Amino acid sequence: MLDQLAYMLGGMAAEALIFHDVTSGAGNDIEKATSLARAMVTQYGMSDRLGAIKLGDSNSEPFLGRDMGHQRNYSEKVAAVIDEETKALLSNAHQEAYDILEQNRDVLDSLVLELLDQETLDKAEIARVFEPLRLRPGRPAWTGSDARTPSAIPPVEIPQEIRDRAAAGAAIDSSEGGVILTPPGPDGDSHGDLGGPAGPGTTPPAPPTTI
Numbered sequence: 001m002l003d004q005l006a007y008m009l010g011g012m013a014a015e016a017l018i019f020h021d022v023t024s025g026a027g028n029d030i031e032k033a034t035s036l037a038r039a040m041v042t043q044y045g046m047s048d049r050l051g052a053i054k055l056g057d058s059n060s061e062p063f064l065g066r067d068m069g070h071q072r073n074y075s076e077k078v079a080a081v082i083d084e085e086t087k088a089l090l091s092n093a094h095q096e097a098y099d100i101l102e103q104n105r106d107v108l109d110s111l112v113l114e115l116l117d118q119e120t121l122d123k124a125e126i127a128r129v130f131e132p133l134r135l136r137p138g139r140p141a142w143t144g145s146d147a148r149t150p151s152a153i154p155p156v157e158i159p160q161e162i163r164d165r166a167a168a169g170a171a172i173d174s175s176e177g178g179v180i181l182t183p184p185g186p187d188g189d190s191h192g193d194l195g196g197p198a199g200p201g202t203t204p205p206a207p208p209t210t211i
Contacts, residue, residue: 001040002139005093006100008033013097014108037089038082045144047085052144055082100136107133 012026045052055078057071072079101108111129114121121129141150 001036001044001046002089002093002096005033005037005089006097008036009090009094010097010101013094013101017098017101017105033090033093034086037086037093040089041082041085046142047081048144049081049085050078103134 008029011029012022015022015026040046041050042055045054055074057073074082107130111126114125114129118125143150
């Protein structure tokens with residue numbers, strides 16, 4: 001997500017670096033970056049100061065196509081910390097984007113010239129332009145606390161026979177259809193290819209009701 005933030009603010013950083021000014025075109029990028037940074041702090045637990053906690057309630061009803069907005073369930077003091085953490089994420093991402101562009105200014109200029117000459121570039125042509133790109137060191141592992149050290153043991157290696165069985169099962173499910181049962185009420189709710197008495201894809205009759 002930190003990479004995404006730097007990517008979102010790359011256009012604004014490029015304008016400041018090359019043209020020494022920022023246009024209104026950066027507004028949408030800033031809006032998206034701010035939303036992501038605030039979500040990282042209030043929803044995804046990516047703040048060392050606040051920890052793994054969800055802050056704020058949403059009255060959204062996506063199935064009805066409505067979103068009533070965000071409600072605060074925290075104090076003014078916590079709100080100030082959220083603003084500070086969000087600002088710090090955005091400031092660091094903006095500076096990182098600027099430093100990357102400054103370090104690779106020759107690559108950026110080469111890309112501009114290629115686009116002016118050809119208008120569109122395919123994957124191979126972009127890879128050729130990016131060959132001299134100077135990469136930054138990888139980010140250190142993030143665990144949210146200095147007391148939590150990342151494990152040196154790699155993720156479990158999945159045997160090939162398990163991969164093959166999973167792939168075969170997914171192919172069968174996609175070809176035959178499936179049933180998803182969601183029980184919002186006593187009788188439940190069914191979706192998918194039920195294969196009712198009138199043929200596949202039909203809904204079975206409702207159970208009799210006693211008056």
